[in-house]
Amino acid sequence: MKKKFLGFAAVALLTVGLAACGNSSSSSSDSSSKKDSDTLVVGASPTPHAEILEHIKPLLEKEGMKLEIKKFDDYVLPNKALADGDIDANYFQHKPFFDKAVKENDYKFTDAGAIHIEPMGLYSKKIKDIKDLKDGATIITSNSESDWGRIITILQDANLVKVKDGVDLETATFDDIAENPKNLKFEHSIDPALLATTYNNDEGDLVAINANFAYGAGLNPVNDALLLEKDNSPYANIIAVRTEDKNDARIKKLIKVLREKDVQDWILKKWDGSVKPVEE
16 A cells, blocks of 8 residues: 555544544533524535535525525534534534434434435446456445445446345444455545545555545546445435524525525536435
8 A cells, every 4th residue: 555545544533533532512602692693603524515505595585584594525524513612503514424423423313304415436447348347456435434334335346346144234344344355455544635645646456435525536436436325325414403402493494405406406417416305
């Protein structure tokens, strides 16, 4: 493995360390003042989440609500900011990631609603057809365990691996792989935000990249991924809120606008169908 890859792993370990930070709560006075305000503060990944929120800003303003967007480039800080009361909601994570974060950190969070699905893709600079994947090839994935089952499912659908009988694919790990005819090697120590850089540095044979980071690197999952997950993916991106705020009128208004048909049509057009709104 190249030295630069080891450098990325070190950064990944630092990010994992941040995930161990404990859950803290905002003061009741801060929470009360925010609820009385007509401004909703939402933390989001830069793309597509923040772009979608920017698009609906004028729509919310027509309904008397201001939207403030705080962008996050990682997968740890948005939930910590929500727990600390720095933001009112976040929009960056899929449901399995949310469930795992809540369990591990004892967050008092509620899933306020699913908005869209971003297909996970596996990309390569070394081959143009999956049939050319060599024996002993290296698959680079993120250190986010909630994505491992997702990646394994894609590989199983491509007949590259098979998991043990009775294993739930959504929670599967690489240790659950029973059949691996091409003797694929898995490297899973990289922070998700660094995977596009790993791909651009031509490391590994296949690199699994979350769609929001793929977009940021100029990749379109539908057009550029060598392998792409199917449309029946359970990994819908959600709006997460503190449980005490689940009935907040501002949150309900946000969800309502995000699910309007004109907004959903705009999302499909903006990302050429590779960001798929969730129908409710």
